[in-house]
Amino acid sequence: MIGTGSIGRRLTFLLAGVAALLSVLSWWMVTGLAREAAERTQDNVLAASATAIAETLRSEQGEVRLELPYSAFAMLGAIGEDRVFYRVMAGDELLTGYADLPALSDPPPPGQVRFDTGTYSGETIRMASVSRLVLAGAQPLPVTVTMAQTGNGVSTISAELSRLAAVMAVAFFGVAVILSFFAARASLRPLNEIAAAVSRRGPSDLRPLKRDAPAELAPLMTSLNRLMERLGQSIRRSEDFIAEAAHRVRTPLAVVRTQAEIALRSVEDEAEKRRLRGIIRAVDESSRSAGQLLDHATVTYRADDLTRAPVDLATLVEQTSAALEPTAAMKDITLTRNTMPAQIMGDPVLLDNALRNVLDNAIKYSPEDTEVVLAITTEGREVRITVTDEGPGLGDGPVRALTERFRRGSNTGDIVGSGLGLTIVEDVLSAHGGRLELHTREGERGACITLVLPLS
Structure with missing residues (x-):
């Protein structure tokens, strides 16, 4: 500009x-x-x-x-x-x-x-x-x-009178300049107050601006309110589109996967089985990528207009891990919880989404018949949710790069993933004033992912 x-x-x-x-x-x-x-x-x-x-x-x-x-x-x-x-x-x-x-x-x-x-x-x-x-x-x-x-x-x-008049004129000019400065500031104060009122709002606070202002600023305020109304309508349409897209994308992919699994059980030719397994894998990858893309968009919209409510992290860990226990049981993975009471102010939907992504990664990358541990600890005015697994770790590259979109570790192999899970987690924590810590366990295999949040 x-x-x-x-x-x-x-x-x-x-x-x-x-x-x-x-x-x-x-x-x-x-x-x-x-x-x-x-x-x-x-x-x-x-x-x-x-x-x-x-x-x-x-x-x-x-x-x-x-x-x-x-x-x-x-x-x-x-x-x-x-x-x-x-x-x-x-x-x-x-x-x-x-x-x-x-x-x-x-x-x-x-x-x-x-x-x-x-x-x-x-x-x-x-x-x-x-x-x-x-x-x-x-x-x-x-x-x-x-x-x-x-x-x-x-x-x-x-x-003599001319010199006196010149001195008086210079004095008048000096006083007039000072008064002009204050007059300009006073004249622009309503405009500055409007700008300050808009800047104090959150990204999704699109309520009409109602302030007393001079008649000259009335067209500006009217145009600004109309713009915010149009932006609000656009955001609502985008949110509706995301919800509809989630349903439209996931449902057909689930149907395709089901049909592919039925076909896999009914064929005996090994070449056909390989092709069907390839289809199932591609469907899983597409479903996961589409789901996480939609989750990322949802997190972005909700983070702009963050809901603040009391959240018991011990209850959140119990509920989220219980929802993923069937997935862990398929690989004989044990979910161990070491929790303690800890309450914060935050958006329970976003926090559940972040914890679900971390726990899902731990289960996905861990080998069979291993253990994933979830622990809650407090340090000062912060609470830490730590998830440790016995998987391949975070790879050899810089761990902070793993929070970038579509970035995955060098040791993921052929495991299906989109590279958006940790991006979603970091966005959620940033919206809550927290941070994400990534470590590879020393002397052991596995990753240690810590969600750090401020206590209420």
Whole structure:
């Protein structure tokens, strides 16, 4: 499966990207507003200074008189260490100030203030002009007062506010990234809870998933429940097929074997007898292989949905060995039981199947007129069911390989077998949290098979 990245990481990056965009936008807006506010403040102060000077204009003996108020220049000094310039013109005559100060491109009408930006002495200046009519002689004379100031103070104030805005934007971005991480986790928590609820279930727990979830996850839960319903139906059909197949396969093979045995008793030709014995052997091998294949499938399905019930192992050993005593009696094999009370929690059907496979192998591989011993012992929190026989042992190869499917020992000879018995036993023990131990008896012929299970 090819990964496409974490949804939480992608959501965090998306929210962080939005936060970064908002941070840059807020810095740009604050910087612009700060500069605009500083420039407006400078314009207001320039206008107030020019108006204060204009209000001191008066006419004496037909001449325009002016007294420059200190407050007009003090106001300009409050917003920075900029240079200040001024000029007062009575008509075309300079009353005071800087004669070469640039004139406004649009002179103000009487009683109004106009603003303009120009260059003076190599520096950019901001100018404010106000005009007033002063009676000088018989005619009113227009007097224009112009105040100008360099913009270094405004730039300094704007730069400081811009730096402050940048720090605040970075802080906002950092907080937003942290909040985005937690927001992404909180948003994905319902999905993680659904995944955890599904992962805690057993392989065969296909009940509908019923959890409170956001509306966006409702289609996912509906699809998941439908999938589990279809899987449940498929498993039930498979189990029904296994049960039906067991009946369909075993019954015809048993009929063929019976008919072959009847024919064997009725013929006298040795060639015919050999052929019939070959047929009986092939039927036995096919019947055993089909039966163990079906048993293995049954164990696989039941192990996925293990039934837990109290099981008395002493009773289980007695019942299983009693069921196989007729088979052992045909070879004059004695089944000896050394049992003790021991109870575990498990599936009695699977445990019987495992013990039956081990005991069946012991009887099958043991020579006639020998003994098979079944013993129950406990060690700590474990119970051990040991089956020993006097057969050929486990062969020369690695014993753990005998638990693989269709693997048999090198010394089985022509004895019919499928190589699935120990595989079934190990699957059953693994489902119960136990293990299978295989040994060849030291100094003697025979195998020692131990089923180890945890006590309840």
